[in-house]
Amino acid sequence: MRIGIVTIGNELTSGRVQDANTAFLARQFHLQGWRVLVSLSVGDEEEAIAAALAFVLPRVEAAIVTGGLGPTADDITTAALARILGLPLVLDEEVLRGIQGMFARHGLNWTENNAKQALFPQGTEIIANPTGTAPGFALRREGKVIIAIPGVPAEARRMTREGVVPLLRRAFPGHARHAATRTLKTFGLSEAAVDQAVAGLAPPGVEIGFYPCFPENHIVLSAWDDHDEAAAWARLRAVEAEFERRLGGYVFARDEETLEGVVGALLRERGWTIAVAESCTGGLITDRLTDVPGSSAYVERGLATYSNRAKVELLGVPEETLRAHGAVSEETARRMAEGARRRSGTDLGLATTGIAGPDGGSAAKPVGTVYIALADGTTTRCRRYHYRWERRRVKMIASQAALLMVKRHLTGEKDPL
């Protein structure tokens, strides 16, 4: 089944807003096994909308139109579609009462232009909008389906999942597949390395996508079955284990999990606490750890010891260590991790020290040099890294490597790098 997407709005053609709906819609349709043949953006003008539909409709079974369903004067999509298709506009009393009720519940002032959102081309099927005022609608034309939904991304996404996809599945039975997807989040592998690691691993009906998401690389496995979602999941699971095996310790989380969430769950499971001493990462590791609800149960403190004085006072790093080896050194990183742990009475002490740049590098310790140390009271591990990124990315990638070191310590995994 072929689909066309038409997004409408002057904010798109002037570049004021980046279209977020097309990629989302295309992904949802792709998962159903449908093919998006073309997507178009045009301004809020009837002539342009008509031209776009005239281009799309002969080429597809279904056309999805987003945007221009709101109450204001520049929202012309509904009226334009009605005129283009030669249909009168009809007021839907039930929808009108629904919109008025929503205004009353939220204590908003009713203005007459809002009634516009209850007008639809005659003979349409209404698509509910659970989070906004403008419903969508669908109509049939010579065996084809034309669907209009609002352009507000949050509304468009929910209505696509709950309204548009089920409606199209009913309208074109036998054309939809069932899908199962799994995201494997990896760190430390390039696209080429992933390609090589999993070469020849995807059987027919399973697709691999690669999505860089700095500093992570996400691998999305999608499996389909023509008849049955459980069969799609079975197909996915049959290859998932082998993917994970080949990608080894590079996979640190799945689907909606985050690295800080995984580390937090492991700490919580053991009843362990952590203190973080950050020099070059400047608070980012602690910021990430404390993004997880309930992290106060295991994050005792984070110390962004940017100055040498703070390293000495707060972590007990010997001045002699700083003098002999410098603030950016393995010795300092180790003393920072051990001091953070000892002074705060936690189970683990994590530390970073490095040169985020753009200045401050030397031949022996160039910009991008980062030491990461982890102390557990028995042993202290330390690794040196060298990153070739700009300042913010050095902070991001170093925070990732540091959290990964904690994760591997807690699980007993080997470091594959």
Added chain:
Amino acid sequence: MRIGIVTIGNELTSGRVQDANTAFLARQFHLQGWRVLVSLSVGDEEEAIAAALAFVLPRVEAAIVTGGLGPTADDITTAALARILGLPLVLDEEVLRGIQGMFARHGLNWTENNAKQALFPQGTEIIANPTGTAPGFALRREGKVIIAIPGVPAEARRMTREGVVPLLRRAFPGHARHAATRTLKTFGLSEAAVDQAVAGLAPPGVEIGFYPCFPENHIVLSAWDDHDEAAAWARLRAVEAEFERRLGGYVFARDEETLEGVVGALLRERGWTIAVAESCTGGLITDRLTDVPGSSAYVERGLATYSNRAKVELLGVPEETLRAHGAVSEETARRMAEGARRRSGTDLGLATTGIAGPDGGSAAKPVGTVYIALADGTTTRCRRYHYRWERRRVKMIASQAALLMVKRHLTGEKDPL
């Protein structure tokens, strides 16, 4: 002048990648005073590319095609355009030597498929690609201009600014305007409030754009002149001052400036230092401050004192204060700011304590309650905020309010809120 944009790639029609080029191109063209009539995305298929061009070309003076210029088998744009326009493909020896030289300089292995990027439809003008291997090209057809550039966003952006826009200005003299733009970054004003504040302020030839960028709202002023960039800037400056006056202290930065950069520059100017004590913001303020190159000159330390013990040990918050008022209280925030300053020997001490959620709220102190305090050794200011956002956004908006408090302290501005 009307323009059409055609983006090519299966990764777009399958939703695997969100098209980042169309909005950028549209914005650049809009600034020139040109009108993007339509943009389309199609897959890597000659038939679809031909259909897209057949739709676009009769409607516009210029068509920009992005994507599919690379070395791999699915990069078919150049060959497809040549066939569609009935032109033979010709090897450009100079481009070929350039690509081979780039491979040699980067120590990459040359593979024969890379030579494909030196093939162009006969009679085209080459558009240099300073950051990648595949150049773009332009050709004329019945008074219209067709331009192809790579889809890699970083390459497409630079080539648009340096190649495409100048080429189109030459091709259609008299159709381009000169533009001047200014971004005013505000915090604490809604779109409706901005609308009201600046109503009637934009004369003809000046446009106002509003771009939410949580927790900031960016107002972009654009001014045009048909003949002269200096005249466009004069037109912009004539309204800019009045905009700033009406938006008052809500504007905290301009163009590429960031709040942390502005605060850093002010601290540096005075030779002042700062220590930050963060509870609910969990390191985010320090992370932002240390994103600025050279921030080690004024960030002495950041203390994410998540536990009460850390607040007592590191900041000297009296246990009695914590017992009597709780960790989330004005009294604790004040003692944290004062303790951070005193213990670290800095000029300023900044502190946050609050309930980021989702749990931990009470009737008196609901989730989203945040106290922010700033101590300078003479006085300590403290404000209470209540944010109705989820955890991450509470952290973001609280870090913004805290940095703004520092900025206003340094400039002596009044708080307009």
